[in-house]
Amino acid sequence: MRVEILCTGDEILTGKTVNTNYSHMARRLVEVGLGVHWGTTVGDDRESLLKAFHQAGERADAVIVNGGLGPTVDDLSQEVAAQACGVELVLSDYWMTRMTESYARRGRVMPPNNVKQAMLPANAEFIDNPIGTACGFAVTIGKARFFFTPGVPREMRRMLDEQVLPRILAMSGIKGVTRLKRFHTFGIGESRADQMLGDIEAFKEGGGIKLGFQAHYPQLETKLALRADDEPALAALLDPAEAEVRKRLGNFIVAEDEQTIEGVILGKLLAGGFTLALAETVTGGHLAARLAPLAGAERAFRRGIVARDLAELGATSVTPDQAAAVAKAIRASTGASHALVVLLELDEGADRPDMGGKICIGLADATGAVTRQARLIGGRDWVRVGATELGLDCLRRHLLGLPVDERIDFERR
Amino acid sequence: MRVEILCTGDEILTGKTVNTNYSHMARRLVEVGLGVHWGTTVGDDRESLLKAFHQAGERADAVIVNGGLGPTVDDLSQEVAAQACGVELVLSDYWMTRMTESYARRGRVMPPNNVKQAMLPANAEFIDNPIGTACGFAVTIGKARFFFTPGVPREMRRMLDEQVLPRILAMSGIKGVTRLKRFHTFGIGESRADQMLGDIEAFKEGGGIKLGFQAHYPQLETKLALRADDEPALAALLDPAEAEVRKRLGNFIVAEDEQTIEGVILGKLLAGGFTLALAETVTGGHLAARLAPLAGAERAFRRGIVARDLAELGATSVTPDQAAAVAKAIRASTGASHALVVLLELDEGADRPDMGGKICIGLADATGAVTRQARLIGGRDWVRVGATELGLDCLRRHLLGLPVDERIDFERR
Numbered sequence: 001m002r003v004e005i006l007c008t009g010d011e012i013l014t015g016k017t018v019n020t021n022y023s024h025m026a027r028r029l030v031e032v033g034l035g036v037h038w039g040t041t042v043g044d045d046r047e048s049l050l051k052a053f054h055q056a057g058e059r060a061d062a063v064i065v066n067g068g069l070g071p072t073v074d075d076l077s078q079e080v081a082a083q084a085c086g087v088e089l090v091l092s093d094y095w096m097t098r099m100t101e102s103y104a105r106r107g108r109v110m111p112p113n114n115v116k117q118a119m120l121p122a123n124a125e126f127i128d129n130p131i132g133t134a135c136g137f138a139v140t141i142g143k144a145r146f147f148f149t150p151g152v153p154r155e156m157r158r159m160l161d162e163q164v165l166p167r168i169l170a171m172s173g174i175k176g177v178t179r180l181k182r183f184h185t186f187g188i189g190e191s192r193a194d195q196m197l198g199d200i201e202a203f204k205e206g207g208g209i210k211l212g213f214q215a216h217y218p219q220l221e222t223k224l225a226l227r228a229d230d231e232p233a234l235a236a237l238l239d240p241a242e243a244e245v246r247k248r249l250g251n252f253i254v255a256e257d258e259q260t261i262e263g264v265i266l267g268k269l270l271a272g273g274f275t276l277a278l279a280e281t282v283t284g285g286h287l288a289a290r291l292a293p294l295a296g297a298e299r300a301f302r303r304g305i306v307a308r309d310l311a312e313l314g315a316t317s318v319t320p321d322q323a324a325a326v327a328k329a330i331r332a333s334t335g336a337s338h339a340l341v342v343l344l345e346l347d348e349g350a351d352r353p354d355m356g357g358k359i360c361i362g363l364a365d366a367t368g369a370v371t372r373q374a375r376l377i378g379g380r381d382w383v384r385v386g387a388t389e390l391g392l393d394c395l396r397r398h399l400l401g402l403p404v405d406e407r408i409d410f411e412r413r
Numbered sequence: 414m415r416v417e418i419l420c421t422g423d424e425i426l427t428g429k430t431v432n433t434n435y436s437h438m439a440r441r442l443v444e445v446g447l448g449v450h451w452g453t454t455v456g457d458d459r460e461s462l463l464k465a466f467h468q469a470g471e472r473a474d475a476v477i478v479n480g481g482l483g484p485t486v487d488d489l490s491q492e493v494a495a496q497a498c499g500v501e502l503v504l505s506d507y508w509m510t511r512m513t514e515s516y517a518r519r520g521r522v523m524p525p526n527n528v529k530q531a532m533l534p535a536n537a538e539f540i541d542n543p544i545g546t547a548c549g550f551a552v553t554i555g556k557a558r559f560f561f562t563p564g565v566p567r568e569m570r571r572m573l574d575e576q577v578l579p580r581i582l583a584m585s586g587i588k589g590v591t592r593l594k595r596f597h598t599f600g601i602g603e604s605r606a607d608q609m610l611g612d613i614e615a616f617k618e619g620g621g622i623k624l625g626f627q628a629h630y631p632q633l634e635t636k637l638a639l640r641a642d643d644e645p646a647l648a649a650l651l652d653p654a655e656a657e658v659r660k661r662l663g664n665f666i667v668a669e670d671e672q673t674i675e676g677v678i679l680g681k682l683l684a685g686g687f688t689l690a691l692a693e694t695v696t697g698g699h700l701a702a703r704l705a706p707l708a709g710a711e712r713a714f715r716r717g718i719v720a721r722d723l724a725e726l727g728a729t730s731v732t733p734d735q736a737a738a739v740a741k742a743i744r745a746s747t748g749a750s751h752a753l754v755v756l757l758e759l760d761e762g763a764d765r766p767d768m769g770g771k772i773c774i775g776l777a778d779a780t781g782a783v784t785r786q787a788r789l790i791g792g793r794d795w796v797r798v799g800a801t802e803l804g805l806d807c808l809r810r811h812l813l814g815l816p817v818d819e820r821i822d823f824e825r826r
Contacts, residue, residue, distance in 0.1 A: 015437065027429065037461070038461060041454075297721055303718065
């Protein structure tokens with residue numbers, strides 16, 4: 001089954017907007033097992049749209065069209081779809097009523113040009129948009145079924161999952177329920193994660209689960225995509241594989257699914273009735289910025305200190321001992337139960353392949369202090385981002401009672 | 414003249430990588446006056462590539478192909494281009510020598526599979542890549558000239574500007590030199606900027622300069638793209654328009670071209686021999702993180718303090734007076750010549766259309782303290798980002814001797 005994505009709109013075509021809708025749709029198609037075969041981008045231009053519809057209709061079995069359903073004159077998707085089908089546009093009384101009621105509920109009168117959004121090709125199958133004024137629809141052009149979705153990302157995402165993917169899956173004969181299980185790790189590179197997990201039977205050809213990775217340095221996302229006839233069958237396949245991944249990636253898993261490492265840390269701080277003080281240098285506030293703005297952090301985040309000069313922190317050099325001393329000192333001065341200090345010293349001199357930075361982390365609590373030292377290789381920003389994550393991960397590990405000094409793939413000792 | 418962009422590679426097709434190469438290429442095409450007519454994405458797949466080459470060759474006059482020039486077996490661009498042209502691949506002795514020498518200079522032996530990167534279609538025009546092992550080339554397929562570029566962004570960007578755009582401009586008959594002048598503003602929305610500048614003669618149809626905007630909230634980028642026969646003619650067109658834009662956008666211009674607001678601030682601090690202390694609340698380190706990590710900031714950035722509880726800063730409420738008092742206090746305690754305090758209070762309660770936050774900024778130096786109060790409307794992150802920028806902009810204005818309390822478009826008073 002060949003599925004294509006067709007993105008429309010001058011903002012996308014001219015590069016003014018980066019096409020994240022495309023990448024989201026493509027990833028979801030891959031995750032549910034459909035894949036994606038071709039991508040096309042055209043502007044708000046009748047001739048191009050019509051040609052793109054016809055060409056995709058010759059190549060594909062299903063086409064997801066994104067954009068061009070708005071109320072303004074440059075939104076042409078319904079009109080050109082009707083032209084490609086050789087039918088008229090017809091007013092959807094149902095959608096007119098829905099839009100009018102939606103405006104009325106917010107105490108507003110619907111602007112007249114919204115009527116355009118209720119005009120659908122006469123042969124169209126209506127596709128609901130529960131959260132916007134641009135309804136979707138489906139028509140057949142050539143040998144392909146075309147599914148039209150709005151350009152507003154949150155509307156597109158919801159309609160894709162609830163309306164469009166189930167229809168394409170039904171067309172493909174693929175049945176059952178799908179699931180995407182995600183693990184977020186810090187400290188394992190993509191190729192090593194592949195080595196660590198690749199020999200699990202469920203991930204092999206025909207094993208039933210598609211293993212995938214997405215690197216968002218410094219974290220790696222490990223994705224398990226699967227489909228089964230029903231929920232029990234899905235659980236029977238996923239549960240043992242999930243347990244095996246958890247065992248193998250172990251302490252490097254910082255969060256799962258919608259969780260974040262900072263959310264996990266804040267949760268442990270709040271659950272323990274703890275408070276936190278931070279001190280950092282070249283990370284320059286990036287460490288504090290991961291935790292302090294979170295909802296609920298006002299109950300746990302005591303103080304963050306940013307200094308570029310070590311003397312401001314009462315230190316003289318970047319060593320584990322000094323990091324521990326600063327951690328103890330700021331714990332005492334702020335009255336926090338926990339203190340985290342990330343000292344970072346970037347290499348001086350001209351750019352060269354082994355450029356990097358030395359990181360010393362100190363963690364203090366009522367029982368004393370622990371430290372971690374590492375060297376990361378890379379440019380200024382790369383090392384800064386890595387040092388921030390290493391600091392957060394040490395705190396996470398410490399709060400969870402895990403060892404803080406397991407070697408990570410990015411470091412040289 | 415119709416120009417298309419054809420992106421290749423499974424990572425792009427499947428959405429694993431967001432296609433920022435596409436948006437960069439498209440923007441540059443628009444900026445030099447060529448525009449972009451169609452975008453295609455296909456995977457590392459012979460059949461799709463061949464079909465995409467033929468279809469683009471029928472539609473376009475020029476096609477920029479990105480990706481597929483690497484040394485591995487899934488990089489197919491040269492091979493399929495040769496197939497589409499009906500010619501053989503031929504070894505470029507020149508590129509083999511260049512690659513071998515490049516490896517030798519780094520004390521390494523070239524891996525054997527790099528030979529593949531010197532195999533070009535027999536009829537190809539060689540296009541230099543000064544910073545990588547994937548050389549570019551051009552061939553004609555159908556009625557279009559195809560320009561092949563590597564997927565590595567910095568290599569693509571340089572080849573696009575130095576090699577590909579000049580060739581397409583020459584084909585198009587467009588002659589002369591091009592320039593892109595950029596202004597970065599804070600506090601003016603896109604539609605108001607358009608109103609403020611739209612009536613300048615040079616920006617009107619036929620006026621010679623294409624005016625464009627790109628919103629990167631909270632900043633807006635205003636772009637003047639133009640072409641002229643030579644540099645003097647270009648200056649004659651650009652200089653008065655540039656002066657007029659600078660006059661109209663005035664104090665809201667925070668930086669130009671490659672400058673940043675944080676770079677401008679650091680420059681003023683260093684030039685004046687000043688030092689800076691910061692205190693912030695809900696912005697949670699984001700303010701410090703804009704300045705402290707900069708190269709050179711170690712000479713000016715004295716200390717940043719992040720607290721979620723006002724009491725930690727010795728304050729009791731979010732008011733201009735308290736912001737000024739905290740600024741004076743941290744200036745005294747840190748010994749910095751300048752102190753900036755950003756207090757932010759987010760609205761409580763359920764999500765609603767007028768949700769927002771109250772911002773009070775205090776700035777202290779040897780002459781005393783000034784304050785700024787504003788209310789921004791939006792979600793938690795939106796207000797946080799706006800408050801950070803407002804704080805930076807107050808400091809910039811103060812250092813430049815400009816009024817710190819000019820109303821911005823995002824605020825409600």
